[in-house]
Amino acid sequence: MALGPRLDLRQTQSLVMTPQLQQAIKLLALSNLEVEAFIGEALDANPLLELGESRGDAPVEAGEALPEELRRTHLESSPVDQLVREGRVEEDRPLDIDASALDRDRDTGDGAASLELVDYRSSGAGGEGPDIDERGRFDETLAEHLHAQVGAQAHDRIELFVARWLIDQLDEAGYLTASLSDVAETLGVDLAVVQAGLALVQSLDPTGVGARNLSECLALQAKEADRYDPCMARLLDNLDLLARGELARLKRMCNVDDEDFAEMLAELRGYDPKPGLRFGSGTGEVVVPDILIRAVPQKDGSVAWDIALNQATLPRLIVNRSYYVQMRGACVGKEAKAWLGEKLADANWLMKALDQRQKTILKVAAEIVKQQDGFFRHGVSHLKPLTLRTVGEAISMHESTVSRVTSNKYLQCERGTFELKYFFTSGVASADGEGAVSAEAVKAAIRQLIDAEDPKAILSDDALVDLLKERGFDLARRTVAKYREAIGLGSSVQRRRQKALAGVR
Structure with missing residues (x-):
């Protein structure tokens, strides 16, 4: 059989992620402070972008779409849009990103992030800035x-x-x-x-x-x-x-x-x-919540949740359309006009990407609050098992998108400041076999039992197993020991020694 060159035509499908789409996906994983730094770099690189007035007094709520003024980012009423509608600005090309594609992200490279309780000791719960950031700096080492x-x-x-x-x-x-x-x-x-x-x-x-x-x-x-x-x-x-x-x-x-x-x-x-x-060792890490939650009493006696983004950490961007028109008239040559059109498209894309990021965060946060309603009403003992997939399926998003949204994001409520990852916990079987309970709820129950134990009758792990079973937790002894050690509580022998020392006055 003779070998020879041949030209074939084949048609295949592949996912092409543009640089802008990749950047939009990265924006989801950034905290508000990191987004603020990103916006600062964008302001230095793009002369058409400017900072607008702060919307700290008008938070964006999750129960409704973003306010029209913020969602539009002044695009519909600008003089340049009129020029575009009339076909007089050829370089004002459309964005190279589909905003809806952010919700259809299928990249699973992040995987399910590890679950970790970060910080929940903040005492502030109002609409102002959080109290937790006041501890971020030591004046002297x-x-x-x-x-x-x-x-x-x-x-x-x-x-x-x-x-x-x-x-x-x-x-x-x-x-x-x-x-x-x-x-x-x-x-x-x-x-x-x-x-x-x-x-x-x-x-x-x-x-x-x-x-x-x-x-x-x-x-x-x-x-x-x-x-x-x-x-x-x-x-x-x-x-x-x-x-x-x-x-x-x-x-x-x-x-x-x-x-x-x-x-x-x-x-x-x-x-x-x-x-x-x-004394400190210098500058401590500041934890600033990205999402603010407060209880709103209803006329029928029930409680609704007001969920808002912390606008105090989100600069408001606008596009200076008047400056664009002036520069457009002063541009000489195709290269200058093409550069100016590219900057306008980049500015439009960035504001749409930030707009989509805010809506995505609010959508995920609202579903977390809905799923963990018992926690916000009654405390950690009512925390339910929750996975990224469960939240993703409820809001029609991929779990990798939910993972990005919940990374490096903090939520402040009346119970303190928590990382969003804290609300995703594994489950253990209940004693009646009808469902599962959160591992954090089990830890809270173990801590409550040990705190209330008699110094003269220290509870062993076997005794804890029996008492937890009465509360509806079906756990093995080794599981109880693992959870007890995870929350920093010693064995019965160690606790007996500690309470013996505490009893000496």
């Missing part, structure tokens, strides 16, 4: 605080140098992890000089910084309080016995009676085991 003091305390230049070097080696809790012999070898000084420098650091505020272990940290604070006697020294040298709850043995070693021992423990509880944590 530990190193800055110590360096400001050490210069006034030092009497020797070499000693001051060693002390400043040691300050920079402290960890965030204020502890020195390097050995003094290694420090002496590194700096090329005598060990006595390093010891003097360390003594200088340990004399600074807060008391306890520069310690090499917990016992030394507490001892420094006891000396500061003039409570460091031989009995307290023995107690601090045997903190491992205190951790194991061997109180009788400790009392014998310290040679004190019950009253003195109780006073020593009370004194010890007043010390700070990590004094460096009073």
